[in-house]
Amino acid sequence: MPPSVVLVTGVSRFLGGHLAARLAANPDIDRVLGVDTVPPSRDLLRRMGRAEFVRADIRNPLISKIISRASVDTVVHSALMANPASSGGRTAMKEMNVIGTMQLLAACQKATSVRRMVLRSTTAVYGSSPRDPALFDESMTPKDLPSGGYAKDAVEIEGYLRGFARRRPDVSVTVLRFANFIGPHIDTVFTRYFALPVVPTILGYDARVQLVHEEDALAVLERATSEEIPGAFNVAADGVLMLSQAIRRAGRLPLPVPGLAVGPVSKLFRGARIVDFSPEQMRLLNFGRVVDTTRLRRQFGFTPRWTTTQAFDDFVSGSALRPVIPPDRVEALERLVLERGITVGRQVDRLLTAVGGQR
Template sequence: MSRVVLVTGVSRHLACRLAGRLSADPAIDRIIGVDTVPPARADLDLLGRTEFVRADIRNPLISKVISGAEVDTVVHASVTATPHGAGGRTPMKELNVIGTMQLLAACQNSATVQRLVVKSSTAVYGTSPRDPAIFTEDMAAKALPRSGYAKDAIEVEGYLRGFTRRRPDVNVTLLRFANFVGPFIDTPLTRYFQLPVVPTVFGFDPRLQLLHETDGIEVLRLASTSDRPGTFNVAADGVLLLSQAIRRARRIAVPVPAPAVSFVGRTVRRSGIVDFSPEQMQFLNFGRVVSNDRLKEAFGYTPQYSTEAAFESFLTGRPVSPVVTETVLDAGEAVLARLLRTTPTRGRTSASVTSIDPSRRLRHG
């Protein structure tokens, strides 16, 4: 059992709630939350007895925090996918990659660290038309991501593999999370489905596999309080087609030709409404599905929410105000009914749909 747990990125949604869950565990002596900015005032009650330390993991001084508190479990949850939230793409890469390097160096030099949990992403598998139907943990990307969060996650995992070779005595758990949704979490994907007009890639309808925020927090908690070494895909059962998700959210889909996708993505990012990176736009082109068998069998956890249920929780928990309302649907049905009752025939209209006598149909063509 962990006695002293350090959680990075504690001012963010998942890490904050994880720290709160851990603080409720009487078997844990201390919870130390680290971040560059203090938690929001609204989140202070959620943290419980968590001790906040304002520190930058990009600075080697993080090793003093770990050694001074005799930390035995480190949960690295500060890897971020949103450049806007990190202050731009350059600070985001520094926080993700340089921050991870410094944190792993501190853990390597620590005599007390026994367990390390790292939050990664299924984005490491990339997205391409050559992808398999389902990725397992032992598969590699068919097309390596060349930029953005996905590339950062691949570099983070590379440094982590080096750490496991140098410190085989430390139990390391690598968690590759699918896209989060839920009633409270704010991500580029949840903002995407809140757009009144949702851009899609013309001719493509990708499969989406999601994860409810509650399941994600519980997996992090279990990994933080018990030895469950290994690499695990953390994703819900089932998938949703993008078109299904848009219809359920009652948004208006606007197919965009593939050559214009980059332009639309840049426009959306500049608007500040959705911080959608190029690799996330690529995700909306081809989608991604991973196997969660190892999570269920080796890790010992079955997600409580399916992809469909997680998305429904997101819609009902916000709530997402529909663009296509009941009034609009009723009006559309009325127009469709009138069209079906009035069938044009050589310039004239018939009050009802005329049935065709099968004996008069053409035999050929």
């Protein structure tokens, strides 16, 4: 059964704003409210159509009045922030993520009209460590708990949501743990990272990268809002890319950095406001992380349209990234290396044959 009145948080950003636009285009939904501390861009506001923008801070108890007065029955919390630089610093980001979620859940607990809650979470709750399994499913816990940043915020938020679910068992709760977003329109730390002409990597490591296309992410959020599908679900594309493969497909140059130099290099990029590398993101680039999406397909009923490779290639082509090294030169170098390797191999074979004949 579709909801009647939906409230979406974080509508000034890509996912929240475009989700509000999709929901507003659904005639079965009577009303869509979009909440954020700053208004969406003019273009995004136009796309949102009949969705109503309400300038409000979820950290303020006044959010309770907005929910009760509008008789909101479905809340989509998509306002989680992952980038301290765009959030006013780590302290402000934690306040918005954790304190804001606590206030929002308190408001929902009081509102008898609320019947459905959807949380946009992250696979970062599983952490990244050298002891990780090949695949994380929804029942698993991290080998090493995230010690700070967005990942720790997400772990705390999911904990508060479980408490809310116990206090309000009549509310259907859906947790969507998204892999890193990628696409030609969304702006994330990952998209900025792969747009760098020279991409820093950790010397001696080649992490597995699993992504989710921005359109698939929106489709999952829309389905979770429109239908009652409770539970926790990993949301990620099929397949993985090695970090070195992704850098090459983007036409970038890798810059292997020794482990001891990672801190100063990330600080340099943060200071220049190019890319904000948090500790958990550096661990992801070190060890990688891959999740199992069986439950997403079988129980949630969604199969991603893009694989990880296809999603990444769409980001590269849609962002009009110009390769630092032209592809024809890379191909020529590969052919040269391959030909030299074949030649050397033949010489070794002849030498071994000659030695064997002498014996």
